[in-house]
Amino acid sequence: MSGAERNSQGTEGAGDETPPFRYTARIAGEIERNWQRRWEELGSYHAANPVGPLSGEDAAAEKLFVQDMFPYPSGAGLHVGHPLGFIGTDVYARYHRMLGRNVLHTMGFDAFGLPAEQYAMQTGTHPRTTTENNIERYLTQIRRLGLGHDERRRVATTDIEFYKWTQWIFLQIFHAWYDTEADQGRGRARPISELEAEFAAGKRSTPDGTPWEELDREQQRRIVDSYRLAYLSEAPVNWCPGLGTVVANEEVTAEGLSERGDFPVFRRNLKQWMMRITAYADRLVDDLDRLEWPDKVKTMQRNWIGRSQGAEVYFGLDDRAERIEVFTTRPDTLFGATYMVLAPEHPLADEILSAPERFGSWPEGTDQRWTGGYSGPAAAVAEYRRAAETKSELDRQENKDKTGVFTGMHAVNPVNGERVPVFVADYVLLSYGTGAIMAVPGQDQRDWEFAEKFGLPIVRTVQPPADFEGGAYTGDGPAINSSSGATGLSLDGLDVDEAKKKITSWLEEHGHGKGSVQYKLRDWLFARQRYWGEPFPVVYDEDGIPLGMPEDQLPVELPEVAEYSPRTYDPDDADSRPEPPLSKAEQWAEVELDLGDGLKHYQRDTNVMPQWAGSCWYQLRYIDPENHERFVDAENERYWMGPRPDRHGANDPGGLDLYVGGVEHAVLHLLYARFWQKVLYDLGHVSAEEPYRRLYNQGYIQAYAFTDSRGVYVPAEEVVEQDGRYFHAGEEVSREYGKMGKSLKNSVSPEEMADSYGVDTLRLYEMSMGPLDSSRPWATKDVIGSHRFLQRLWRNVVDERTGQPRVTDAEPDEDLLRALHKTIDSVRSDYDSLQFNTAVAKLIELNNRVTKEYSGSVGPPRSVMEPMVLLVAPLTPHLAEELWSRLGNEESLVHGPFPVADEDYLVEDTLEYPIQFNGKVRSRMTVPASAEQDELRATALADSRIQELLDGSEPRKVVVVPGRLVNVVG
């Protein structure tokens, strides 16, 4: 499309007769540039802190902290979908700023990450250069939107001053441990020095009981290190050869691929940094109840943490000292446990492999189905394990057929002394619970399937309903077949909950088990073998013991390297090993330091932190971006984020007031950030227990895309619709609905819209097209409607020929006053609840009314137009400022005033009631608003139409709803 044609969709193409002061795209653009410059000169969006370099008197006011999810400054440029949430938060922030609140709203950049690194690999451009260029470009785009950000508070995670504090926080976590006994068993992070002191004082015994002072320094360190909240662990991690790095569980899709790049991920034992997020599992679940978050996100976090209550049960083994420990959520079904299953990697399976003499052949009478065709348990288990290891996650998912082999061992069910066979099967996972289960086919569908296949006994221990058909019964019911003469225990007749309680205490009493809680949540794998991330502030001594850098040596800056990429491999090469880029900076990696016992040689950690690190705490840095002494000043933190029981109830955990972003961060960023916040809280560095008190997920702007017969995308803006079919250049094309993007040829940029209509029109349209939290299709052709409204509003204030105000000092009539105050009232409540679409509708409605009444030579009353200008100001700030100033006001309206509805105009003197007859509206009546039930009833029954319908008979019933209607039932 040519430039001229493109313009014709806007108002720029208006002919010579266009009145000189009409609100066109050209005038809108001038106004927007002007006011953006004025705001900058005035520092209109500067929020005052109580103390420090950004302190100011405004901090005496009630605060509001509004935040958008940290954007990644991609080089691709924004489309109109990106700023939806940014505009939403801006409208909310502006509204509250006008109400007199001290509003903190800014935006920084989550700027570490792969794209800049990959671009560096291709072009040799330093990732910092790319990142900084992208940030500048991004800023140019969002600044044009007129967002009221405090520019002084912009941060980027890649700023050295910023990541110095990210490293500092890492050290706090590294130098801390979780005391599960603290705070009445809720647990709390404490400094690691306090743990060492407990060991040294003998208050806490070492794992094997050796007195502390008898251990050498290295042994002591190994023990202490095993308690740290950030720790090194040699454990199975997600190794992604295609990316050349390990990734967190949260970054692996259900198909076993990396979320970024879709490369296969393999479980490999590698030494890696972990964060002990599991220590916080209970608090992370429980505190969800204290948050004003969408239920959907809370549910996703609950599912991810996956807390389940149950019991550990110990099964003795035939002729052996060991026992098998299992975790079950259904200890009440113990009498139905007819076999057991170990995960293929279970330690007990190792013993079978290491004792082929004992497990060389099958016990007499072993069922053929149990052998897998092998000569004995040792061979069968070895082969089964090997097969399980090579199976990818995807294979395991696709094939849910139960497989397994018998181990040759029998265990003893503690409740009745019966011998049950022990199997190895891959439907049991080593990583969950104890890696072993008691199998209860009667009450578990998976066990049922296995039992059927292997010919194992099935015992129902819960009575299913009479009409129950099918396999395992997992519902409630009375316990059956659940007693034993041998042990004297009986659960028969108890319902599931009662039976659970009884059996759990019986197990504890007899030493056969105990109540237990399990979680799906695993510790957070925190290291990446990449370049463009925060280096770990850690060095290793000659014993390989990790030591935190002293605070005064922070930041540990990223070194220059020749190669920005880690070594990557064939995506399927599971046996490859990570080689971080920083390990190639040998000069940097080897370092002489004095860490207290003289100048010594150390080796730096060559991993970098995952991209999530910066976004775990950036809200704290927004508060105090210029503080060089501390990551955030305590008083400033308390002001902006501290708990406010007076406003939010006694249980308020604190946190910022409104956090808006997409739902895709439900478990990653939002879980990690909560975790860091809680550690910082425990260690006394912050006053808020939660980072984000209120969360709101904005929807997405989507778009139609069109493909021709070859399946190639054609420019969406050139497609025409005819009778429900779509054509491009005369050829029929097919329509699909989804994302907006350059490659789909359906991308619309904010700049195009701003050029055609002005930014205020774009902002207004985005806010009016639907509720902020729902997704909807973009429709460029609809934007004109928002623009027309602004033109009419402008015309009601400004004479299009002279540019002079049209308003008069005449008093509006009472009807108009009522309409105005009703609008004020409902727009305020819509703004409060983020219902911007209905606020816009009400403003248009009122403006249409004014337009109708005052379209002639007499302009509308100033006392109506001034409040209207103030009401739209959060949505269209540039236009509103311009009109406000043309109305003769010298002060900017950024800090108010904001109209207040006069209650007197909200109550009506008379009301029109519908009168229903048998539920259908048949007539109407107008009565005084004060009319009581009896009067309403009498007036309704006296209505001629109702009389007619009743036709002389008595109504069977009359329903009177004051303020609503009257329903006569005949």
Place this chain on the structure above:
RNA sequence: GCCCCCGUAGCCCAAUGGGCAGAGGCAGACGACUUAAAAUCGUCGUAGUGUCGGUUCGAGUCCGACCGGGGGCACCA
């Protein structure tokens, strides 16, 4: 397979704790302005709320089943 959310006019969307189905915008028709067109302004439809059943004086709203769309989880014992 299980769980959650959503289906209102040609399209995007409104509609208090059940209480008059329509606030607003787009598109459309007609009209004003214009030599004409664009732009602008004015006037005006259209659906009975995905389907079936239930509760109720009264259901878009509550309950059940089903259909369609979106999302989450998926051997987690």
